Amino acid sequence: MLGEPIRDRLAERREATRREIVDAAWELARDKGLADWTLRDVARRVGMQAPSLYSHFASKNAIFDAMFGQAWLEYESVELQSWQGLPAAPRKRVLATAMMFFDFAAADLARYQLMNQRSVPGFEPSPESFAPSVRVVERAADDLASLGITDRGDVEILFALIGGLVDQQHANDPGGHSRRALLARAIGMWSDGVGLAAEES
Amino acid sequence: MLGEPIRDRLAERREATRREIVDAAWELARDKGLADWTLRDVARRVGMQAPSLYSHFASKNAIFDAMFGQAWLEYESVELQSWQGLPAAPRKRVLATAMMFFDFAAADLARYQLMNQRSVPGFEPSPESFAPSVRVVERAADDLASLGITDRGDVEILFALIGGLVDQQHANDPGGHSRRALLARAIGMWSDGVGLAAEES
DNA sequence: GTCTATACACCGATAGAC
């Protein structure tokens, strides 16, 4: 019997092609709008005919699904990378986490629309692509719980605040970061409201 | 010379037909998704052939434009109707206004997506259709100013809070009103943060 | 003037040859 090859060159090649397709779709999404591109656009960009894409993705929505999963994995990676460096003082810690999300969300409109708004008609993420986003939310809730914020309502108010300011950033000052200062002020109000301590206990 | 007729029956008929078309589009939007309907769908519902719609609207986006303007006019009407009955006490007044908007926004996902999110690819409202939404925002800002809230940042934090909770309502409990209680708590935090008085001064 | 009939260019998707 033949043993498993060290590297599966075929699978590597397949994965690289899928990556090329997804990257091309991201470029188009940023350029023309999240969903304002066609399979023929993507195909041209990767040097294929449109139907050939179906050897790698079952549908246009399957490409969106890969984009969705990738975006949340990317944020999860940013988050885990910054985890150690976060302040321990509760108020500063919440603000730093919120700003991390805000910066990521404000940096790319198309990505934010795909990740956080249901703005592609007919598209719903698969459970596998959805998993990273669930982990991110759970990790945030756990961290807040460790700071004494156990009321689910307080957590959701915080999320609403951040999401609302990201929306405003994109709607009223796209590409800018004017709402970053407001976020600090708003998080301050929230911290007061939920009685979050300034110093580590 | 012929005088102006008392009623322009032709114009009335035209306006009624436009209304029929827009109403049919709303029904389809609520049923299948904001943009997940075709001109042929609308035409079938009003008993026309699809191309006949072009006698009344220049494009599908023109129908969206009429829907956009109508939705904001409708909210403005709700607002003006409730204006007299609003509490004079600052905190209660802000909460009542916020809840009015929240209820309107939470009641109809498709309408909210059209009014407050840019979720139809390629559609931007015309200045005429946009006007009512500008008036609503200005009226809210003026009313807040009369309560002593003059900092634009504080106003935007308030708007972000309301919008964020409406988003959450639609995303996590569509058709429900679970975030209504959170809105009250959140507005309380905000009122504390901006130093809003409880009683009329 | 309003609607019907017809057509166009383009879309996502599929079938089958190589």
Added chain:
DNA sequence: GTCTATCGGTGTATAGAC
């Protein structure tokens, strides 16, 4: 795995009947 050919459906456009 990629190609060519093609499908049904879409928004849009226009010619012409009434």
